[in-house]
Amino acid sequence: AKVHRHKFVLKDTPYTRLCSNKSILTVNGEFPGPTLHVRQGDTLIVDVINRATENVTIHWHGVKQPRYPWSDGPEYITQCPIRPGTRFSQKIVLSDEIGTLWWHAHSDWSRATVHGLLIVYPKEDDAYPFPTPAAEIPIILGEWWKSDIQAVMTEFMASGGEPNISDAFLINGQPGDRYPCSKPDTFKVKVDHGKTYLVRMINAVMNNIMFFKIANHNITVVGSDGSYRKPFATDYLAISPGQTIDFLLEANQNPSHYYMASRVHNVAGSSSQSTTTAVVDYTGNYPAPSSPLLPTLPLINDANASDSFTARLRSLGGKDHPIDVPQRVEKTFLFTLSINTFACPTCTGPVAGQRLKASINNITFVQPRIDILGAYYNRIRGVYGENFPRNPPFPFNYTAANISDHYRTPQNGTQVGVLEYNTTVEIVFQGTNLVNGIYHPMHLHGYSFYVVGMGTGNFDRKRDTLKYNLVDPPLRNTIAVPKNGWTAIRFKANNPGVWLMHCHLERHVSWGMEMAFIVKNGKTADAKMLPPPPDMPRC
Numbered sequence: 262a263k264v265h266r267h268k269f270v271l272k273d274t275p276y277t278r279l280c281s282n283k284s285i286l287t288v289n290g291e292f293p294g295p296t297l298h299v300r301q302g303d304t305l306i307v308d309v310i311n312r313a314t315e316n317v318t319i320h321w322h323g324v325k326q327p328r329y330p331w332s333d334g335p336e337y338i339t340q341c342p343i344r345p346g347t348r349f350s351q352k353i354v355l356s357d358e359i360g361t362l363w364w365h366a367h368s369d370w371s372r373a374t375v376h377g378l379l380i381v382y383p384k385e386d387d388a389y390p391f392p393t394p395a396a397e398i399p400i401i402l403g404e405w406w407k408s409d410i411q412a413v414m415t416e417f418m419a420s421g422g423e424p425n426i427s428d429a430f431l432i433n434g435q436p437g438d439r440y441p442c443s444k445p446d447t448f449k450v451k452v453d454h455g456k457t458y459l460v461r462m463i464n465a466v467m468n469n470i471m472f473f474k475i476a477n478h479n480i481t482v483v484g485s486d487g488s489y490r491k492p493f494a495t496d497y498l499a500i501s502p503g504q505t506i507d508f509l510l511e512a513n514q515n516p517s518h519y520y521m522a523s524r525v526h527n528v529a530g531s532s533s534q535s536t537t538t539a540v541v542d543y544t545g546n547y548p549a550p551s552s553p554l555l556p557t558l559p560l561i562n563d564a565n566a567s568d569s570f571t572a573r574l575r576s577l578g579g580k581d582h583p584i585d586v587p588q589r590v591e592k593t594f595l596f597t598l599s600i601n602t603f604a605c606p607t608c609t610g611p612v613a614g615q616r617l618k619a620s621i622n623n624i625t626f627v628q629p630r631i632d633i634l635g636a637y638y639n640r641i642r643g644v645y646g647e648n649f650p651r652n653p654p655f656p657f658n659y660t661a662a663n664i665s666d667h668y669r670t671p672q673n674g675t676q677v678g679v680l681e682y683n684t685t686v687e688i689v690f691q692g693t694n695l696v697n698g699i700y701h702p703m704h705l706h707g708y709s710f711y712v713v714g715m716g717t718g719n720f721d722r723k724r725d726t727l728k729y730n731l732v733d734p735p736l737r738n739t740i741a742v743p744k745n746g747w748t749a750i751r752f753k754a755n756n757p758g759v760w761l762m763h764c765h766l767e768r769h770v771s772w773g774m775e776m777a778f779i780v781k782n783g784k785t786a787d788a789k790m791l792p793p794p795p796d797m798p799r800c
């Protein structure tokens with residue numbers, strides 16, 4: 262295994278999109294940020310140097326960081342922010358992750374512009390479990406606001422309502438030629454007829470699950486979230502913020518120009534309906550169409566399209582890719598995911614005198630003043646509590662159409678769940694219809710988990726566990742819990758440290774939909790957390 266060294270310089274950089282200029286926070290002046298290439302089991306050393314004017318941290322989404330939470334990145338969870346004029350050298354140890362992962366800022370809303378691909382190739386002597394592609398195509402779904410992103414955040418937090426919708430969605434940093442001033446820089450990829458390409462896609466959008474489709478072409482999904490999938494063919498995909506999808510694109514249609522397009526999936530239907538595009542251009546001589554062919558995407562509120570896509574993902578299995586899903590679990594959690602309201606005399610919208618909040622088991626997470634990991638390791642008291650509830654405080658009909666106000670007000674808290682080393686864990690995420698029922702893409706740091714079940718309505722342990730897939734469930738790090746439904750995940754708590762779990766919709770994080778687990782050390786030396794590096798940022 263190799264060690265790769267990179268420098269990430271954070272700085273404010275001028276960019277022009279949609280006919281206007283602004284300064285954005287970038288890594289090395291690039292937007293989207295640099296792509297990193299490693300092989301399975303390699304190590305990255307990234308020197309993060311903050312030459313910008315705001316605090317930043319960098320997270321390696323989907324990298325388990327075995328026994329070394331110090332480089333995981335979430336602000337006030339595993340580290341203090343890297344302040345302007347300071348630096349932090351992060352060591353990222355890859356283990357069994359393979360395929361496409363990504364990195365992004367994990368402080369306030371800075372990940373809007375601070376994100377990039379992390380590509381993990383097979384080890385030197387290993388091959389892909391699919392035919393070797395002719396080339397790779399990166400697809401980074403992102404977003405662009407004409408106003409400053411921190412201002413967008415500050416404004417909606419003050420109003421108490423929903424944030425403004427971005428001015429455009431992006432493919433590889435570009436809105437596409439259907440938007441004003443965007444034609445010359447639209448992302449275009451050249452393909453040769455008869456060849457197969459590996460597309461590495463991440464959803465770096467802040468607040469929306471996205472649909473994606475390429476006109477006239479079927480695609481074959483072969484991976485997601487840093488592990489292989491049983492290949493399956495589809496003509497569209499749904500991807501939530503945080504997730505990655507690897508798929509094969511066979512250039513087998515009449516040589517021409519075809520749009521690939523992306524649009525929001527939102528069950529409430531209340532979002533931008535506009536379509537962001539990039540272009541697949543076949544090489545060779547043929548009469549070029551006046552405009553590329555546009556695919557027909559699923560409708561914005563097509564929950565069935567997104568659920569049925571998610572349900573098709575399965576672990577690959579076979580002797581080279583064993584599936585180790587826990588057949589029995591020692592500890593079960595039922596976590597309700599809710600959007601709530603708090604009284605707020607100064608708030609103006611959408612409901613005067615109320616502010617939107619979010620909670621897990623009725624607890625709205627409050628960021629501590631120093632990081633939980635440092636407090637845990639150094640035994641500093643009074644930073645967090647260890648009483649995160651295993652179940653909702655009181656059961657109710659979570660998915661009923663009208664839920665009484667009585668259930669709406671959560672409690673503020675900085676609570677963690679504590680797990681003994683090697684405990685087998687099941688978490689059932691229960692969507693609720695409080696205020697606005699919506700999908701929640703739940704992400705766990707430090708682990709991949711098996712998604713063993715998913716269903717509609719209220720979870721019923723007796724009935725629903727019988728339908729679990731304990732044979733080839735997909736191994737993931739982010740899973741979209743359906744509106745009016747539930748999702749069950751399993752994992753073995755074999756990575757000691759402090760690990761954040763949160764919804765990957767940024768506004769829900771701002772409203773408090775997060776919690777953390779402390780996984781205790783095991784008895785043997787190789788089951789204990791490693792010590793912190795000397796240059797950990799200070800609060």
Ligand code: C2O
Nearest residue numbers: 320322335503704
């Ligand atoms: Cu992709 Cu906690 O993040």
Ligand code: CU
Nearest residue numbers: 701764766769
């Ligand atoms: Cu959410």
